[in-house]
Amino acid sequence: MIAPFTRLALGATLLAMAACAEAPAPAPVVAAPPPPAPAAPPPAASLDGRQALPIFFEPWSAALDEPAEGALRDAAKLAQENPSVRILVVGYADPRGSRAANISLSRLRARVVADFLAANGVAATRIRTLYRGPVAGMEGIESRRVQVQVDRGQR
Numbered sequence: 403m404i405a406p407f408t409r410l411a412l413g414a415t416l417l418a419m420a421a422c423a424e425a426p427a428p429a430p431v432v433a434a435p436p437p438p439a440p441a442a443p444p445p446a447a448s449l450d451g452r453q454a455l456p457i458f459f460e461p462w463s464a465a466l467d468e469p470a471e472g473a474l475r476d477a478a479k480l481a482q483e484n485p486s487v488r489i490l491v492v493g494y495a496d497p498r499g500s501r502a503a504n505i506s507l508s509r510l511r512a513r514v515v516a517d518f519l520a521a522n523g524v525a526a527t528r529i530r531t532l533y534r535g536p537v538a539g540m541e542g543i544e545s546r547r548v549q550v551q552v553d554r555g556q557r
Contacts, residue, residue: 455550455551456549458544458546459511459548464511474550478519478524479522489530490530490555491532492534492551493507493510493534494533494536495535495545495546496545497537497540504535505536508533511533512531
């Protein structure tokens with residue numbers, strides 16, 4: 403037989419354990435992930451002056467790749483459809499390397515793009531080229547580019 407004190411101690415222990423026991427955690431509510439953001443469309447060639455067409459280059463290169471050539475063919479076609487519009491081509495480079503080398507590279511990139519447009523039917527007299535050299539604080543692909551846009555400036 404269990405002594406009354408032992409029975410009382412055993413009961414108190416069981417009550418204490420029951421009070422300390424945690425209720426099982428509710429299952430986590432998993433919300434459906436948000437739908438993915440739509441991919442940014444590739445830049446369209448525009449001749450309305452509000453959008454520039456960027457042509458990107460590999461580091462230390464002025465060679466056009468296939469996507470760049472396709473975009474430039476489209477831009478040349480738009481320019482041919484709008485013969486009164488002049489085209490501005492501006493070359494840039496990233497800041498790695500010497501300033502002189504980057505200025506030369508940005509000039510060469512702009513020249514390559516302008517020559518491609520001319521070879522695809524845009525009169526060279528309608529194309530103005532500028533070069534800006536290195537883009538301070540930018541070392542990614544966005545600094546290794548040429549911008550093609552409507553020329554709003556003076557010749």
